[in-house]
Amino acid sequence: MPMNANDIEKLIKAGIPDAEVTIRDLAGDGDHYAATVIAESFRGKSRVQQHQLVYNALKGQMGGTLHALALQTGLPEG
Amino acid sequence: MAIDQFIDNEVKGNDVVLFMKGTPQFPMCGFSGQVVQILDYLGVPYKGLNVLENEELRNGIKTYSNWPTIPQLYVKGEFVGGCDIVREMFQAGELQSLMKEKGLPVKDTAPA
Numbered sequence: 001m002p003m004n005a006n007d008i009e010k011l012i013k014a015g016i017p018d019a020e021v022t023i024r025d026l027a028g029d030g031d032h033y034a035a036t037v038i039a040e041s042f043r044g045k046s047r048v049q050q051h052q053l054v055y056n057a058l059k060g061q062m063g064g065t066l067h068a069l070a071l072q073t074g075l076p077e078g
Numbered sequence: 079m080a081i082d083q084f085i086d087n088e089v090k091g092n093d094v095v096l097f098m099k100g101t102p103q104f105p106m107c108g109f110s111g112q113v114v115q116i117l118d119y120l121g122v123p124y125k126g127l128n129v130l131e132n133e134e135l136r137n138g139i140k141t142y143s144n145w146p147t148i149p150q151l152y153v154k155g156e157f158v159g160g161c162d163i164v165r166e167m168f169q170a171g172e173l174q175s176l177m178k179e180k181g182l183p184v185k186d187t188a189p190a
Contacts, residue, residue: 047159047163047166047167048145048157048158048159048163051145051159051160051162051163052144052145055145055146060146062146062147063140063146063147064146068109070161070162071162072162072166
């Protein structure tokens, strides 16, 4: 059962309240997404740790229901 | 041998290890294939482990690193990341620096 982009965004924001989330549906099939997650709370964390925070927010959907989510994380600019 | 012990031995006993779907010669997933291409481009010797051949390994590696997806790249015993992170680091030249820092041979590539 594919997930829709809104659900993904809601889960990420529930786990990382200061996150700015942009999601693109890459294939239009509700199964391959690219997400950019920008959050001040990522500061001081490695890329692996930042991605782990996002995966934790997705509560185990990643690698299961959510087959493909290309992820890019970063800090707010300025 | 327990699976986490097996993984630990592989990760610590090889300089560069890639847990992937398929093999470096025949990747069975686009994400695994991208990391293979990057490693081949850098010319770094690495060991590929095919998680599709072993369900226990496929699940075990996710627990080992607390990382839900395959591929997973390890350098000198340290988890570097999955496909997105490896690609991002490669594009920024950070992967090349990491390999050099760890004393691994990297083909000289033109700076971006």
